[in-house]
Amino acid sequence: MTVEILLQSVISGILMGFVYALIAAGLSLIFGLMEIVNFAHGEFLMLAMFGAFWTWALWSVDPLLSLPLTTAALFLLGVLTYKGIIRWILDGPMLTQIFATFGLAVFLRSGAQFLFGVDFRLIQNPWIQGRISLGGLFIGLPQLTASLAALAAFGFLYWFLTRTETGLALQATAQDRQAASLMGIDTEWMFALGWGIGSACVGVAGALLAIFFYVFPDVGATFALLAYVTVALGGFGNVPATLLAGVIVGLVEVLGGVLINPALKYAVVFLLYLVVVLWRPQGLFGKF
Template sequence: MLTLILQSLVDGILMGGIYGLVAIGLTLIFGVMKIINFAQGALLMLGMYISYWSFIYLGINPYLSIPLSAISLFFIGALIQKTILSKMLNAPEHNQLLVTLGIMLVIENLALILWSPDFRSVKLDGFIQTLNIGGIGVNVPKLIAFIAAIVLSIALFLFLKKTMLGKAIRATSINRNGALLSGINTNRINYIAFGLGASLAAIAGSLITPFFYTSPTVGATFILKGFVVVVLGGLGNFIGAIIGGLIIGVSEALGGAFLPGSLKELMTYIIFVIVLMAKPNGLFGGKAR
């Protein structure tokens, strides 16, 4: 029993890092633009396909294709913001939600047309898949994804805190009118923030490609968890997204260990409902950090 619990905790923590990375992208976009981006999962899916096809046709290891997927999705995200979302910033919230939902459906259906609904996977020959540490199995691709997610989260945190561009993003998030009066080009910040959010989704997609199936609808799995994580941590809260991701990862893993397959995610949503009832603004509040 103890081994099962420890194994579940390890698996949950490793997967929670990925959920946290997806949620950080959502949090960044919401913090700056006050838009909840339903298309984030579809952008993650595009990142997965970039890494998948790079591996199939060019033989590029999915981890080495991360810069390609990140840069590609940065420009795609900036283009989406400039051509569509920039016109929706002052629209009612339900209209913004419907627009991002529409973007998600367009991307997913284009992927279905281009690549079919087949589930695809990447097998890295000669790559150690599992380490045995004290009787606990550690999935190496998940461990790599977890470490990369934590490193990227720290790097983004330092970028927002220490660089001029990062401070401009934070200023726009805190007070858009004040940022404008200070000479910050908030339209440019919007493009950059959405592009960075899309890049984070793409990086998460590339990181999970070696151990998760790739399909046009895979993003739905992660966007739902991402929203739960964001709400748990508090909309716009950077640190809360990381901690919320770990909470959801662990609860999901424990649910999978002790509940029937069809109910394995029950723990996640029980925690979600309890937190909403006790702290509607999330565990750490809704202010950007």
């Protein structure tokens, strides 16, 4: 084990961590608003990746160029999911809440499998490819781009939530639905908006991942599981903390692979989830 390998792993871990953070931020936002875990979050990511893939395959539009389109499409999907499904189960039993989104996940995943087949697809010759080397360390340019863009999107989300009136209204709704409603906030619209923004996060992440990751119907499952771990680490509903949590998950995944066994890296991450929720159920940075 050389220092280079370790450093290289740390860099990869941090780079992937920013992408994980963006995916988890969407999940966390929705949970903070209405205490519902979107079990179809990974499938939304998969749809975003397929969206980016097909715009490239059919019209040879680079994923980076179609990113706004992918994001808008996912925003719409989120709003529609809220209006069509979530709104009706908000006050339902938890079992219903879990299985409504689980059913949606199964539906979307097998829908993609039905339409596109189970093949792994990869976007050939994206705009950004190759790598740069920094004193013996190599960084893939696609990974770097995706990571920085995810970080930028995360920054934008944070700015939106803390500095704009709509963002503050979202936060108020998350804190107290009734009180927010009494202050003249249209909480129904806030819920729909929350689902829109939460899904738009995976829209951005999906388009970015499509540059260098295989696209296939099951691709969302792993990312979604990592997102649950990230959200749990950051504390359910605590959006800013998911950034650090995402980096931790990225590092644990890569270092678990390097130091223990590559085949066991996800097991290490899930073990981290169990340790965190059992030791600090409010998450590492949770306040309550």
